[in-house]
Amino acid sequence: MTPTARTRLALLLGDPVAHSRSPAIHNAAFEALGLDAVYLAARVEAAHLGEAVAGLRALGMLGANVTIPHKQAIVPYLDALTPVAEAIGAVNTVVPQPDGTLLGTNTDAAGFFEPLRPHAATLDGAEVVVFGAGGAARAVTYALLTEVHPARLTLVARSPAKATALAQSFAALDLHGVLHIAEPTLADDHARNAALLVNATPLGMHGAHEAATPWPAADFRPEQLAYDLVYAPAETRFLREAAARGATPLVGLAMLVGQAAEAFHLWTGQPMPLPPVYRALGA
């Protein structure tokens, strides 16, 4: 597609951004729907984030995504946040409003939950284990507390203080006291009993962590769901070991596409066409 004088622009703000799959996802969707819009990734250093947001406002953007390290830092520069962004404490999507103001929201929780929706009934009253207590774990925790009713949601983190802070910040949503914290050495019993295990750490990712898994015991059962947020590689050690024991693997690419689809819908009012998007990702 050749940009014209009418082409709308959507941007990703982050640092680094060169590895991002978001341009491939959104540009495939724009093209499939014949929308005159283009999505580019902009590397924005922390010192220039305020100017970048002022630019979004001045240039009449279609929308923007925000990634590491700006998801929390962008909040003061925006005019308003949605309740989900407030609860998670981070913004991954900026939606320009008709009056020119900028609304920050977070589509990671919805993107995470989309692949789980068909399994939601099995999570009510069940134990869930989430490995990690960082930004992704916050979106996961929000989704699990608001979309299903687990009997117990155990955060397994190597930094207990971080997991405690995460649990405290969700206290208002944790009406039945289901959030618990466990150190990795004590995770096995929880993991064996869980209906769903979520990897929200970088363990298994391409590079230094590729041979690693958040659950070395890998004592999966066929009734379990294993959801890895890591999406490169598509099949991590965590998912391979889960599948080998008959558990159902859920891939991180589905969350990546899910959060993008939610943002795309907020910007364009149209559902993201998924087959061309998955083709563009080579999946």
Ligand code: NAP
């Ligand atoms: P983050 O904020 O840096 O949090 C990472 C978490 O993993 C922290 O709890 C961290 O513990 C823990 N961790 C890091 N290295 C570890 C290790 N060697 N052993 C055990 N725990 C370790 O990162 P994030 O944004 O939450 O992202 C986490 C993962 O999810 C990344 O792989 C990211 O690519 C993926 N993700 C995927 C999607 C998607 O759409 N599929 C969306 C968001 C994130 P400490 O605090 O102690 O360092």
